[in-house]
Amino acid sequence: MDRSYNVFVDNGLYVLAYYLNKDINDITYQDIENSIDLMSDKIEEFVSCEKYSNLKSMCFSNSTLTQPKGKVTLKDKLKGFVENKGNEYCSLCGQYKAKVKIEDKEYNIGRSYMPNLVANTFYNFSNNLQGLNVCPYCLVLTMYSILNCRVSRYVFLYNSTSDEFMKDYTCHIQDENLTDVELGAKKEKEKYSIVKLLESLVCKYNLFDGDIEQYMFNNSGQSQDIQVNNIKNSYVNLLMKLQKEALLREFKDLHLEIYILRGTLESNYLRKIYNLDKREKVASDELIVFLNREVNVLKKVKIDIIKKLTDKLKTSDLDIDKIYKELKMLGKFYAYEDWLVNLNEMYYEKTGEKLFEAEDYIELDDIRSFRQIKNLILVSLI
Structure with missing residues (x-):
């Protein structure tokens, strides 16, 4: 089966391939x-484990998973989906629409x-734009994706263009599921580390060819939120280099990994390896050299x-403390x-020489690199 690159369908596909011992x-x-x-039993077993019991309501609120036990089981529901095909194309894979009939009640998938x-821009979105053209197979695979889910404030899933990463990710999570279910694992006080999981998977590669997306979502009650973090290929390979240089722990201790998830490491790393308030280094020389290079x-x-x-500036008689504080406060x-411009004028009045030439100003007057230039000037004045 071809991938749809929908995060839920793809994760469900890799989970199924894992349990059937097949390639996707x-x-x-x-x-x-x-x-x-088979998979309904796996899901029921998984969400019955205390450690993962809240996943069913965060992923599939008001579905068979969260409704009181009655005549219709998860197996019945999924089989009902598969048995009822409509005549519209699936919005995810191009197959047929699921039109489900359970207990003589016909409805579209919401x-x-x-x-x-499903759009939630209306106040009462449960009654507006609630139907989806989704085929039975994508729907069933979406339900299977819960077996790859973890919680760190929100539920999260990874998706990647790398087949190897998706296989390793799924295998890692399913092995963890098996152990936790067997041991009857309890809820953990500490949040599940989303970055630690990523590191444990990618740092074993010599070179990573592909991109990774991290989906943080909540689909419970009246709330439907999702945030997608695009983790660039260069960032994935950076984590691997940090591991090889034995600098990954220090990198994490400085909480720099959050900027990898946000895609803003270039703009913010200098502010983390230097304390701009105290005007001193807080990172090792090795990490500073590494990050400046990479x-x-x-x-x-x-x-x-x-x-x-x-x-x-540092060899002039100008007030460096004042210059530093003025620049640090600039946000626009x-x-x-x-x-x-004012700094160049002050320097000329004090020394009779220009601080920089017109062509230098053109290089420094770069709105796209404003934050990086500002931070580099600040740390260079320390």
């Missing part, structure tokens, strides 16, 4: 239909079974101009432009 490309629609008994695909996106010409500028680019 060898999974057939018949396999999905035949797997319902957000209880397919998170994040992460700094400023062109060499800009770095050289900043070094020349700050060297001149236009204010930074004015600051550069």
Whole structure:
């Protein structure tokens, strides 16, 4: 079966491939239909474990998983989905629409079974835009995806263009599930580390070819939230390099990993390896050199101009403390432009020389690199 690159369908597909001991490309629609008994038991067993008991309401609130036990079991529901096919194309894979008939009640699939695909822009969104054109197979695989879910404030899942990563990720989670279910694991006080899981998976590779997306979501009650963090390939390979250089622990201790999830490491790392308030280094020389080499996106010409500028300032009679504090307080680019012009004038009045030339100003007057330039000037003045 081909991947849809929908996070829920893909995770369900890899989970099914794991339990059938097949490659995802060898999974057939018949396999999905035949797997319902096995996978329903796995899901019921999983959500019955105290450690994971809240997942069913966070993932599939108001579904069969969270409703009081009655005549319709999860197996019945999933088999009912598969047996009822409509004549509209699936919005995820191009197959047929599921039109389900259970206990003589006909309805379309809503957000209880397919998170994040139903609009919730209306006040009473349970009665507005609630139907989905989703085929039985994508629907069943979406339910299977709960077996790959973990909670860290929100439920989260990974999806990647790398087949190897998805296999390793699924295998890791399912092994953990098996152990926890067998031991009757209790809820943990500490939040599940989303970054630690990522590190444990990617740091065994020599080179990672692919991108990773992290989905944080909540589909419970009246709430339907989702946040997607795109983890760039360069960041994944950076984690691997940090591990090899024995710098990963220090990197995490400085809480730099949050910027990997946000995609803003280049703009923020200098503020974390230096204490700009106390004007001192807080990271080791090894980590500083490593990050300046691997992460700094400023062109060499800009770095050289900043070094020349700050060297001149530090050997002048100007009040460096005042200059430093003024720059640190600047939050707007236009204010930074004015600051550069005024600084050049002050330096000229004091020394009779220019602090920088017009072509240097053009390099420094770069709104796209504003934060990086500002932070590099600050740390260079320390």
